[in-house]
Amino acid sequence: MPNSSDYAALWLTFKVAGLATLLLLLLGTPLAWWLARSASRWKGVVNSIVALPLVLPPTVLGFYLLVLMGPAGIVGKFTQWLGIGTLPFSFGGLVAASVLYSLPFVVQPLQNTFVAIGNGPLEAAATVGAGPLDRFFSVALPLAKSGFATAGILGFTHTVGEFGVVLMVGGNIPDKTRVVSVQIYNHVEALEYSQAHWLSGGLLIFSFLVLLALYSSKHVQPLNRAAK
């Protein structure tokens, strides 16, 4: 049976993933909008940066985040100046790292959706008097519903499933940074296989059900198209 530290790890995982997904949608939407509609020559650079977490070993990302957010890093100096200390080995650091790590899983489906909507409906809205913000909220957002569902689900599940970045940036502090994937690792290290089974099996079923929902729904774009 799972013990109290397992439940704590589960709760923490869902808190991190939930908050990270929320932030990802907030940051990813304008970014994806810009990537989908801009003709800027910086687009290629930004696209590549967004996609980096897809190909980098998580430890590389974790290492640089650790350095940047540490007391001597730029981000670290800034957070210290703000009076909130440094981010590594804290809940905040975990969320920040998760946002970066899961960025492509949110930005790419949104970007694809915005491209698919095309100019037509937005131009039509402009010709009947809708300004840019109005067009975004009354036309683009409702038409991008499926993209948001895909982006949200992928962002959330991918954050739940991360390990390398979490370990590098968050460490292994109970209730603070010890998420499920780390807890499973601890159990296995301690040869507590039945505990590991409970958590691993739980995650396995959770992930499968989410993907099943994703693939069965007419309204949600399939994974292979989303992560093109």
Added chain:
Amino acid sequence: MSASELKARFKLNYGEFDLDLDLSLPVAGVTVFYGHSGSGKTTLLRCIAGLEHAPYGYLRIGDTLWQDSERGVFLPTHRRNLGYVFQDANLFPHLSVRANLDYAVRRMRCRERKISLQQAIELLAIAPLLARMPERLSGGERQRVAIARALAASPDILLMDEPLAALDEERKQEFLPYLTGLQQNLRIPILYVTHSRHEVNRLADHLLVMAAGKAVACGPLAETLTRLDGPLAADRMAASVWQGRLVSHEADYHLSHAEFAGGNLSLPYLDAKPGSPVRIRIYARDVSIALQPPQASSILNVLPAEVRAVADLGQGQSVVQLAAGGEILLSHITQKSAALLKLAPGMPVFAQIKGTSIVG
């Protein structure tokens, strides 16, 4: 400058394509932009709507300035009080027909409504479609809703980009009466883009002919169609369009009689009341010339006319511009005939019209 004039100057370059125009158009009735694909007519319409931002541009409609690049003025599309009908309708797919219309009504840019929503719904006969979603409409229905949506915003001017292009021939014929209806029932000026000569003949009051990003002819329809230095008098579709009114019917022979500034003509039977307006097209290839009034001929429509000008078309063909009463008529004849008849400006002749078709 009169208040009802559209002044437009645009310079724009898209790689291979250059748009370079300096226009003055009336803001009344239907002005058709005609040209082959790639002539720039849609780009011009988009520049007028502000959907395309020409780096060099000046645009004034009546007293309202929409663009003046020299003074840094560019009014964005949503602040120009216009209606725009796209080639593929562009209805909002997530909204019902009713909600598509309401979307425009809620964002109306002027205080006074020139057309009521109800009027737009009736004119386009879309009342039965209001509850439907756009995906459940046919192509023609979609275009009718798109026009109603554009009208629902109560625009000062209506811009239409090949609204019939996506429809098959039969749907086009069904759809045209709605456009004629708009023209007759509303006081709203229309700019209409098309590559179809039939739509030009049927709808235009004023005509702008474009080629390779430039205006090659511009003026009132009848005049622009029949100018010998214009591009439209020479080809196989060359025709004159006359507007007049129906006088009587001759049911036995399935004929109708109508009077025009150019004379009275017998037409194929038209199911309309005497007094109704009628618009006909007379192909230049259907008009022949005689020096004497033909005595016994199968041709019913013979009008006295005067030769205004003769021009060579090459390949043994000539085009003759005739003045019949207050109208101009074109005739395509062989060069040999023109020489044998010694046609010259000022000569009185008889124009024999082999066929006419009613276009509206």
